[in-house]
Amino acid sequence: xxxxxxxxxxxxxxxxxxxxxxxxxxxxxxxxxxxxxxxxxxxxxxxxxxxxxxxxxxxxxxxxxxxxxxxxxxxxxxxxxxxxxxxxxxxxxxxxxxxxxxxxxxxxxxx
Amino acid sequence: xxxxxxxxxxxxxxxxxxxxxxxxxxxxxxxxxxxxxxxxxxxxxxxxxxxxxxxxxxxxxxxxxxxxxxxxxxxxxxxxxxxxxxxxxxxxxxxxxxxxxxxxxxxxxxxxxxxxxxx
Numbered sequence: 001x002x003x004x005x006x007x008x009x010x011x012x013x014x015x016x017x018x019x020x021x022x023x024x025x026x027x028x029x030x031x032x033x034x035x036x037x038x039x040x041x042x043x044x045x046x047x048x049x050x051x052x053x054x055x056x057x058x059x060x061x062x063x064x065x066x067x068x069x070x071x072x073x074x075x076x077x078x079x080x081x082x083x084x085x086x087x088x089x090x091x092x093x094x095x096x097x098x099x100x101x102x103x104x105x106x107x108x109x110x111x
Numbered sequence: 112x113x114x115x116x117x118x119x120x121x122x123x124x125x126x127x128x129x130x131x132x133x134x135x136x137x138x139x140x141x142x143x144x145x146x147x148x149x150x151x152x153x154x155x156x157x158x159x160x161x162x163x164x165x166x167x168x169x170x171x172x173x174x175x176x177x178x179x180x181x182x183x184x185x186x187x188x189x190x191x192x193x194x195x196x197x198x199x200x201x202x203x204x205x206x207x208x209x210x211x212x213x214x215x216x217x218x219x220x221x222x223x224x225x226x227x228x229x230x
Contacts, residue, residue, distance in 0.1 A: 004153075034218075043115075043201055043221035044154075089153060097142070097161060098169060099219065101154040 002027045006090045006102035013080055013109050021075040021105045023064075023090035031094040033057075033066055033073040038087045038104070047075075047088070085109045113137050115222035117202050123228045124192040132187040132225050134202030142205045143185040144169070144219070145177065147198040154201065160185055192229045200225045 048057030053068035144159035156169030160179040
């Protein structure tokens with residue numbers, strides 16, 4: 001069935017370090033792919049999305065490229081800040097009305 | 112716009128009690144959904160609706176009921192609460208989701224969540 005697998009956390013980085021959070025998916029057809037971010041005590045917010053193969057989603061310095069050949073949508077940022085500390089969720093929407101979320105990766109950025 | 116609102120923010124129930132979690136949106140979104148968030152398991156879809164009068168089951172529907180009488184509201188009912196339903200519940204909405212990914216707007220907007228504890 002359709003599913004998302006993302007790397008377990010927590011991930012702890014120093015400020016200005018490079019970030020990668022891995023996400024792979026299983027889905028039929030051509031799903032839309034998303035990264036959502038959840039700050040402490042809040043609901044999820046869309047960070048970026050991509051709707052077809054080779055699309056790159058980007059927002060706030062974060063990027064992710066839809067790789068159909070490797071069924072991946074890894075999240076990257078060149079220089080993280082303390083304010084990026086949050087939980088990041090990879091998600092997909094295959095053909096239809098259901099969304100599937102990964103288990104979330106907690107990021108801690110230390111000054 | 113208030114966006115997606117949920118009430119209450121916190122709730123403690125005893126096993127067997129019933130209650131309704133409220134969700135409302137003021138963005139005229141057709142698609143609304145309920146998720147539960149459990150540690151290490153991410154978000155799992157409970158029920159969703161593609162418009163007033165239309166609902167369907169998600170991954171984990173057992174123990175929950177929904178109805179959609181208006182575009183704005185999508186309440187989630189627990190008929191007989193169980194400790195396994197202790198979780199954080201999120202409501203989300205979006206514009207109409209066409210069957211084809213990438214067609215139409217499928218960005219979901221989430222409410223702030225309801226933390227439910229069942230003793």
